[in-house]
Amino acid sequence: MGRVPVGHASARLDHVVASITDLEDIDLVTVRRTPPRAGVSGEWPAWIDARVRQCFATIGVDRPYAHQQRGLDALHAGRDLVLATATASGKSLCYQAPVLQAALADPAARALFLFPTKALARDQVEAFRKLVGPNTPLQGCVGAGTYDGDTPPDQRRAARARAHVIATNPDMLHRAVLPHHDRWSAFLSGLRYVVIDELHTYRGVFGSHVANVLRRLWRVCAFHGSRPQLITCSATIANPRELAASLCAREDFEVIDQSSAPVGPRTFVVVNPAVVDPLTGVRRDYLKCTRAVLGRLRAADLTTLAFCRTRKAVELLTRYLREDECGVHERDRSPMQPTNGVNQQPLGPGGFRPQGKTAIGPWARLQNQPASQFRRPPEHAGPVDPGAVARARRTIRGYRGGYLPEHRREIEAALREGEAKVVTSTNALELGMDIGGLDAVVLAGYPGTRAATWQRSGRAGRRQDPSLTIMVLSSRPLDQFVCAAPEFLFGEPPEHARLDALNPEILVPHLRCAAYELPFGFQAPGSVSEVEQPWWSSWGGLTTEELAGALDYLGERGALLREQEADGGLRFYAIGSAFPADAVDLRGSLEENFTVVEDVPGRAEHGRILAEVDFEDGPLYLHPGAIYPLEGKTYEVRRLDWDERKAYVHEAAVTYYTEAVCNLRVRMLEGDRSDEGSGASQGDPRRVPSGTGYAHVVRAVPGFKKLRFRTHENVGFGPVKLPDLELHTIAAYWGFPDQLLAWLGDPHRRSNAALAAAHAIRHVAAMVLMCEVQDLCHAVTSGLPGPDGVTAWAPVGFGRPPAEASMLASGRPTIYLYDDLPGGAGLSTQAHALGRPFFERVLAAVRGCGCANGCPTCIGTEVALDAGGSFGPTPTEAERVNLEHPEAVARRHARADLIATIEAMIDGL
Ligand SMILES: [Zn+2]
Incomplete structure (x- = not known):
């Protein structure tokens, strides 16, 4: 080789x-080293045709590994399969071989490959085509095609009619296949296998939606007379069987989580x-x-x-x-060499740079910088x-x-x-x-x-x-x-991946979609007039009574048409002219993406589409004046056509990038369950007012900052005028207890303590709940949610004027933690439900930080450190005598106040 x-x-x-x-x-x-491991070969099972084996031989696979053979045996025994082995352990053979075998044995047999993205679906169709390509015994016998939003109509028809294998994504299945299942009857009635790859990506809210789409698929398959076997593949997670079962609503999975493929020595540093x-x-x-x-x-x-x-x-x-x-x-300075001089001092998150004793904070720094400093690109020292x-x-x-x-x-x-x-x-x-x-x-x-x-x-x-x-x-x-x-x-196993298919926020819209595809029906008790149809009155994870209850609820609210039959049976039909699947987006946003268009009139590139930006990110990255980086080039946004969702840009050689400044307003809506689990009683000064509920978050982008490449120095500001974005989600909140307010009288210290605590709470919550930090957001307000709600803001990024910070903390600082997903995924409420043990984890994390004075890890980057100024803490006598750096003093105070705040939370919960 x-x-x-x-x-x-x-x-x-x-x-x-x-x-x-x-x-x-x-x-x-x-440094961890894993020794190499030899592979263990298996044999092709007898039921796999010699021609299929030959196809694999053409790509260099003479026989399966032992774990692949075990998978094939399980499929032959009629079981569903979960493959949860490492990357590059040959998971695709375990679905390619049986699908080829099925197509060979019965030309009407079909397989559906489901991938989370269009790109993966295309990639796998190409791999499949290579298996049955020229010089293979199955050339021309087995067809495979993709079916996604980019597939032209004539190819869609051809794929539906002739392809043995169709690769698509859950969104297409939800919107284009299931609502039109009548056109797919030949495909669906012949469906032998459904392959679900990258199973671990179907978790959280997206996974819960896909679980319901699959329940709809099983109904439609049953109607067309098929019950496909499932082959699912996952990265290594702690609970592959549980995830497959809750996603697919099937029980009998064979789990293969040990790979017998050989691996080389691995070094992890x-x-x-x-x-x-x-x-x-x-x-x-x-x-x-x-x-x-x-x-x-x-x-x-x-x-x-x-x-x-x-x-x-x-x-x-x-x-x-x-x-x-x-x-x-x-x-001519190596990026890793220590530096001297004011402009080359080390920078922290957000571009924080310690300076002399007078000017501190980004606003002050900005005023001190001569404009000439950033006119010439400093990095281009020579040709x-x-x-x-x-x-x-x-x-x-x-x-x-x-x-x-x-x-x-x-x-x-x-x-x-x-x-x-x-x-x-x-x-x-x-x-x-x-x-x-x-x-x-x-x-x-x-x-x-x-x-x-x-x-x-x-x-x-x-x-x-x-x-x-x-x-x-x-x-x-x-x-x-x-x-x-x-x-x-x-030393620990990989995390669990979870979803909640029966979350009412997600289930209800899919029941409407399902009723559109095929009506639900229930026989009168004791009636034996009709043959039981599996799609008629069942839904994975719900009993017949629970399903009937949910449908009744929708019927009463006019979302479904409920009809009583003469024999006492019930029917539920979809109503209205709208197409229910159009109103349900599996990935959270129904808004169209923005496209980035090159705007250079008179040149050939004029009108060329360069990139796409998610709707939520549009105001952050595509406001007029924004610098949009694209693989090393920089483009300046000239204008943003909000309604057309188009940003017009031109290439501009600039030495800075831009960062939008965000203001958030959080409001708790009805459904607020206050003070659940609070240990201290009403009137007790230790009591932490807290609660959970639905929240309404509004994000405004009032302006943007210009930050120099490499140094992240702030070199300018600009205003932004764009519509605000809204998010309806789930939140938890904790207010400062009275005893803490009495102790933290200074509004500046209150504000810093709240911002630092919010930072720590969010990061520890992500750790405890095993979600991504970006799945959660935090905000700090100056009062508890009242009957009319509270208007509040939270900074994102850096550059917040201290005046705002002190205004913020004039009342009772309240920390909000909310799920950054439409509808929420129940993360913040879980953190709240953990109560005191959760705050003990937060305290341990803050105390465990190895810093002396409070660092970005423990106190975060949002605290205002304008020590010595009008908003700073008053230095102690010792600090004054020692002429300590005011920044260090401010950080140490912030850390001490953070610890006191978390301790007060533990005390009052
Ligand atoms: Zn620290």
Whole structure:
């Protein structure tokens, strides 16, 4: 095969690991090595035809591994299958082989492949076509096609009529297949297998929707006379059987969670950015560390995939790496060398930079900066070789949601073919896209869950070659928790994935969709006149009585037509002219995305579509004046046509990027259940007023900041005038108890304590509930929710004027935690229900922070640290005598107040 011998490649990786641990400002946390494991081969079962085996031989598979054989045996025995083995363990064979076999045995047999994204569906159809391509015994016998929003109508018809395999996504199934199942009768009546890949992505709210779509599919299949077998594939999670059962409403799953495929030796390195400013506890920026790590991997010519947590991080890292690749240096200074001088001091989150004793805070800094400072691009110190720039654009690529499909296909191909050497990506590349093997994976920040960590890390490694994963931690609380206790990562099983298919907010709209597809019906008690139809009166997870109750409720509210038959039976029909599936979006938003259009009149590119942006992100990234980064290039938004959902941009070589400033208003709606579980009684000064309920969140974007690349210095502001966005969700709140108010008399300290506590509560909640930090949001208001609700705001990002902060805390600071999903997923209410033990976890996390004075990990980045100014805490006598830095004093006070706040919460809950 012409591979480098393992020993040689191992030595090369060891060398790279050593070179990374040598980097300045990076602390090594741990290195874990997993030895290689030999594979265990199995045999093709006798029921798999020789021609099918030959098809696999053409792609280099002579026989299945033992675990694949076990899967095939289970299917032959009529059972449903869950494959929950590591990345690249050959899960696709376990569905490709039986589907081919079925098509061979019965030309009318059909299979439905369900993938969470269009891109994956296309990828897998291509892989399937390769199996039955030219020079294979099944050439021309088995057809496969995709069915998604981009499929032209004539191809859709052809796929429906002739394809043995149709690959689609849950959204298409929900909107285009099920409501028109009459047109699909040939396909549905022949349906032998339903393949559900990337099972673990169907969790939370999206998973709960898909679970209901599948229940609708089973009804429609039963109507057309089929009961397909299920083959589901998942990344490693703790509960694959439970997830498959609750998603699919089926019980008899064979679970295969041990792979017998061979794996090469794996090395996993965790590094932590060093504290570069002992005064503030600020660590070296993790993206800068990631950039330095990637530099070493690039020098060793390792093909690397770098996972970032945000789209912005992808764009910044791509830009910086390209500059490094073509030799552009920031004033000839290596990014990892310690710096001197005011402008090159280390920067913390949001661009915080400690300065002299007079000017502190972003607003003050801004006033002190001469405008001439950012006129000339500082990074272009000398002429840059255009050939090197072009080369850098080919070898360093960005990849994220929002790129157009053809753009993404091109990057995937460049990675597969070896032209792209470093690809920075969001989780868009986490799923099983065919990008070939990689030498190394870099995780810029802890991905949030162990399951996602292993899934992403599994992208490294070609066959049995050694592979390397490097995780660069950030200063976020969960990251620093991993640093303090790496066994959290290496010693614990992956997380559970959960969904709640019977959540009424989700179930009810799907019952309406289902009634449109096929009416529900119930026989009168004791009646035996009709043959029982499984689709007629059943719904996975509900008893007949529960289903009847739910439908009755809809009937009473006029959402369904309820008819009493002469024999006493009941029927429920859909009513109205609207198409119910159109009003239900599986992924949370019904609003159309924005498109980014190039606006250069008179040039060939005029009108070209560059990218897509989710509706919710439009006001943040596409307001007039915004800089929209796209794979290393920068475009300025000229105008935003809100109604047409189009942003007109032109390429602009600028030295800054933009960040929208957000104001949030949170209001609790009816359904508020106040004070559940509060231990202290009414009138007790320790009592924590708290509750949960439905919340109405309004997000306004009043303006934006201009931040310089590399240094994140704030170099300007601009106003934004766009409609506000609304979110109806579920929230929990906790108000400060009276005893805490009495103790924290100063409004500035109240405000900081509330902001720091909200930060800690949100991050610990994500840890405890095993969700992503971005699934939850926090806000702080100056009073409890009243009968008319409360208007409140919460800062997002940095740059908040201190006057607002003190206004905010004039009353009783109240912390809100809400689910950042329309309708909510019950996360914030779960955190609330945990009560005192939850706050004990928060306290342990804050106390466990290793900093001396309060750092971004424990107190967050929103506290106002304008110490010594009119809003700062009064320094103690000792602090005055010691002439301590006012910033350090402010941080220490904030940390002490944070601990006192959480202790007061524990005391009063
Ligand atoms: Zn800290």
